[in-house]
Amino acid sequence: MISYPDALARLLGEAAALDSERVDLAFASDRFLARDIVSPHALPGFDNAAMDGYAVRANGETLPADSTYAIAAMHAAGDDTYDYPDAEACEIATGARMPAGFDTVVPVERTERHGDRVRFTVEERRGQNVRHAGSDIRAGEVALPAGRCVDPAAIMLLAALGVDRIDVLRRPRVAIVNTGSELNDGGPLPLAGIHDSNGPFLAASLSRWGAELVGRTRVPDHGEAFHIAVRDALARHADLIVTTGAVSAGRFDFVPAALCALGARELFHKVAIRPGKPLLAARFDHGPLVVALPGNPIAVAVGYRFFVAPILRAMAGLPPERPFRARLDAVPDVREGMQHFGLGELFHDESGLPVARMTPAQAAYRILPYTRANVWLSATDSYTEVVDAWPLDPTDAA
Template sequence: MLTYAEALAVLMKEAQPLGNERVGLSLSMGRILAGPVTSPLALPSFDNAAMDGFAIRQGRGPIPAGTAFTVAGMQAAGDNTTAFPGGEACEIATGARVPDGFDTVVPVERCEREGDRVRLLQEEKRGQNIRLAGGDIMRGSAALAAGRRIDAAAIMLLAALGVDAVDVARLPRVAIINTGSELHASGPLPEGGIHDSNGPFLEAMLGSWGVVLLMRRRVPDTGDAFRLAVEEARVAGADLIVTTGAVSAGRFDFVPTALAAMGARELFHKVAIRPGKPILAARFDGGPMVLGLPGNPMAVAVGHRFFVAPALRGMAGLRAETPTRVRLVEGHEARPGLQHFALGRLETDEEGRQVARVQRNQAAYRIVPFTDANAWLTADSAFGEVVDAWPLDPVLAP
């Protein structure tokens, strides 16, 4: 049986980048930059006033209180006047270009104006209240790095730079197939039935990452229904098919056999982890990769977080995640020989340090501890004094 590290290495060899596409800025939210963005201009593009007041002609040293200047004109935001030849001062608005030869802006509330003369009410420092060209970013400088997920802040910067389209990683096309004759949608349940929680969970998590969800199917425990759903996903052009249930060793665990009969090449089946040991990975030559997750809710959560999410990172051309090392405040039992994934909470101790605590009453079928957690904690064979901590949502990983 493969270790988690061995299985992940096999998976990542298959999860190759899907290529890039160019999208408009209005469609780029949440997408992953395929390459770095270099600033096409300086921000600000010109020296401008940081507040309303009076721009004073360039000089040396502080300007004494009581100094008076003749106001040559008015400079509003958006005005294209570049100079006031011979002028000693000009009225200026916030954001307006500072005319050539002027080096200081005095706030209007620290000035007294009479006609075309303005007098300073206190001593003023040279060079104050001016936003210098390139003070935010210089032309030709790196604006955003490749692999950056575009958020609202990135869109603000790109828009300010006049960038209207960017190259991003192609969105993976994903299909979800939930197996189980006992699964039903919300509403009244028949005897022995349960509500399907794995399908909505996977749809939500994959939507958070950013995928093209081709389909989500719920199929009974029969090979034909499963085969038809897989064929539908393949015809639709899926890059990844995620299934839940029917991957263990029982009478109704038909997924491994069904995939093999359809020509899928098994990458691995069963990994030394807990929960989620029966997980399966397969590949159709020239077609989609398949990740078959066990049916228990927490096995699905682990399978998504530590197998599906890394595969999606690989398809986007991103490097592997790096966990945070944190101190565990109390012990947690672990079965030797397995990689353990536990729900936990990151907290701050009395000395202001980040520490971790394992959630109580965890089991593969229990969902409530998942709703109270804020991190995944992982340990190889045993939970020692220090563990690896991972964000619950892979979108939040660097």
């Protein structure tokens, strides 16, 4: 039986960053940048008013209260007039380009206007309320680094820079195969049937990575259906196959032998973890990685979080994830010689430090505690007062 660090290292040694493709920004959401985005120009592109008011040329460091100025024009956002050479002041709107030589904007709330003259009611500072060109980002500066997920904030920046096509990593092609003669879709269940929860969970989890599902199949615990599903995933050029169930050592645990018969090379089988010990990993030469998870729901959640997600990070060109540390408010007794993954609820003590509490009533088959947790906790051999903590959703760390 292999240790968790050794198993993960062996698995990541088989994973490589995907190739890239160029896409329109409208189709780039949740993709990962294949290379740095360098800003093509400054942002803002010109000095502009930070608020509605009056633009003036300050003759000193301050503009005295009760000073008055003649208003030459109204300067709105989008106006291309750049020069009012003889003007003392001009009315200006938020975002409007600062006319040549004007360096200060006085807010309209601190002024009194009388016809074509304006009076400033309080002392004002030179240079105030002006957004300077390049104060957000300069031309030639790296706007977004390679490996960055194209989230809404990234899209906002790229759109503001006028970048409409970017190079992103290809979506990972993933196939899901759920085994179990007892599994059913929604609706009335047969006497010994259960609803399939692993398939929907994995599909939803993989969608957070922008994965392309090239197959999602449920097969019984006998016959050729598993072979057909895997061969179909190979034909669809899957990068990763994730299976659930039939991976232990019982009469109906056929997955290890079936993968061997299909030509997969086993990387390891059985990992010193709880839950999820029977987990298996394999590789098809010149083909996909396979992660075969046990069938219990929380074992699937652990397998996804601590095996599948690290593979997806590697495929996205991201460095390995690092945990943060949290103090446990109560230390549970656990079996030694294993890597333990547990669900926890993170809060902060009076001094603002992170504290975790183990979610009650955890078991590999119990799903409800998963819905009440907000963090994963892990420890080797036994929990101590300070443990590793991980975001519940691995995409939060991407």
